Amino acid sequence: MARTGTQMLLLVVALTATAAAISGASASSIPEEVPPYNPLEHDSLHAKHFDGGEHNAQFDHEAFLGPDESKKFDTLTPEESRRRLGLIVDRIDEDKDGLVTLPELKNWIAYTQRRYIEEDVGRLWRQHNPENNNTISWDSYRKTVYGFMDDLSSEEREQEENGISYKSLLKRDRNRWAAADKDLDDNLTREEFTAFLHPEEHPSMKAVVLQETFSDLDKDNDGKISVDEYIGDMYRSAGDEDVEPEWVANERESFSEHRDLDKDGYLNEEEVRQWIAPNDFDHSEAEAKHLLFEADADHDEKLTKEEVLDKYDVFVGSQATDFGEALARHDEF
Numbered sequence: 001m002a003r004t005g006t007q008m009l010l011l012v013v014a015l016t017a018t019a020a021a022i023s024g025a026s027a028s029s030i031p032e033e034v035p036p037y038n039p040l041e042h043d044s045l046h047a048k049h050f051d052g053g054e055h056n057a058q059f060d061h062e063a064f065l066g067p068d069e070s071k072k073f074d075t076l077t078p079e080e081s082r083r084r085l086g087l088i089v090d091r092i093d094e095d096k097d098g099l100v101t102l103p104e105l106k107n108w109i110a111y112t113q114r115r116y117i118e119e120d121v122g123r124l125w126r127q128h129n130p131e132n133n134n135t136i137s138w139d140s141y142r143k144t145v146y147g148f149m150d151d152l153s154s155e156e157r158e159q160e161e162n163g164i165s166y167k168s169l170l171k172r173d174r175n176r177w178a179a180a181d182k183d184l185d186d187n188l189t190r191e192e193f194t195a196f197l198h199p200e201e202h203p204s205m206k207a208v209v210l211q212e213t214f215s216d217l218d219k220d221n222d223g224k225i226s227v228d229e230y231i232g233d234m235y236r237s238a239g240d241e242d243v244e245p246e247w248v249a250n251e252r253e254s255f256s257e258h259r260d261l262d263k264d265g266y267l268n269e270e271e272v273r274q275w276i277a278p279n280d281f282d283h284s285e286a287e288a289k290h291l292l293f294e295a296d297a298d299h300d301e302k303l304t305k306e307e308v309l310d311k312y313d314v315f316v317g318s319q320a321t322d323f324g325e326a327l328a329r330h331d332e333f
């Protein structure tokens with residue numbers, strides 16, 4: 001399956017959001033045994049979304065419900081999950097004509113996204129700023145999130161897993177902090193902190209997001225993205241397979257035909273920018289179109305409640321899905 005612009009953007013969004021969430025989580029777990037941040041987990045996000053080239057339904061669930069709600073749905077029975085989805089469909093249907101249109105779906109997705117960002121920022125603001133000052137200073141943020149590094153040797157700080165080390169994470173946060181700090185006092189207001197945590201929503205953060213994505217991809221730090229770095233980001237051969245899956249071959253072709261615009265065999269920053277964030281890209285609209293396409297059984301470009309409920313697994317999760325995943329994972333234990 002070819003990776004679309006939508007999926008790539010979702011990936012970037014998920015990555016940045018998760019990095020922030022992890023930074024947040026680490027504040028309370030300054031550790032000896034438990035590292036506050038496992039660099040491997042960071043990278044496994046890539047793998048998760050594109051595992052074996054399959055589209056991961058969790059990304060759609062999170063876009064439709066928001067990450068918090070989506071986790072709740074994962075614990076419900078299929079019946080309860082469908083019942084609640086029915087109630088949500090009534091809310092999405094703004095003009096109450098019994099049909100969900102593309103604009104209605106798009107508004108809903110944009111709303112869940114805003115709601116999630118507000119909750120997430122609120123949670124991390126309280127955590128990093130318990131005295132509720134007007135701003136958070138870099139020094140205080142660094143201490144709570146990366147203070148544990150003071151006790152590490154420089155080898156430990158620089159030790160890489162999949163090209164990511166604590167040192168590089170600190171550097172990434174520092175750069176992003178500076179980009180979010182509009183008035184250049186090195187302290188972030190709540191608004192600036194929002195841009196720091198969710199840069200995907202802020203035009204002024206585009207350059208720093210591009211830079212982070214580029215250096216994630218550029219494993220050998222030579223300033224350009226080879227086709228293997230491009231593929232390696234989505235797919236790691238298990239080692240014992242001689243034949244690449246077809247979708248990997250398709251991605252190679254798409255690299256040279258659509259991504260490598262100047263045909264020099266590598267992606268430069270501009271080519272990566274074109275790929276991850278085309279100028280006119282609207283995340284909510286792209287996701288709404290995708291969901292509509294998946295559920296619109298009679299192809300009239302509107303969804304009845306029945307059409308949505310028939311495809312409830314596309315929109316929301318349930319215990320049944322989780323159970324299936326648990327079974328699939330069983331091998332590893």
Ligand SMILES: *[C@@H]1O[C@H](CO)[C@@H](O)[C@H](O)[C@H]1NC(C)=O
Binds near residue numbers: 129140141
């Ligand atoms: C809040 O203000 C106090 C007093 O100035 C300061 O010690 C503390 O570090 C500040 N907290 C943050 C998160 O910047």
Ligand SMILES: *[C@@H]1O[C@H](CO)[C@@H](O)[C@H](O)[C@H]1NC(C)=O
Binds near residue numbers: 135137186
């Ligand atoms: C930034 O925050 C620190 C710590 O709270 C404070 O001492 C300093 O005065 C602040 N700087 C500005 C320019 O507000």
Ligand SMILES: [Ca+2]
Binds near residue numbers: 181186188189192
């Ligand atoms: Ca500031």
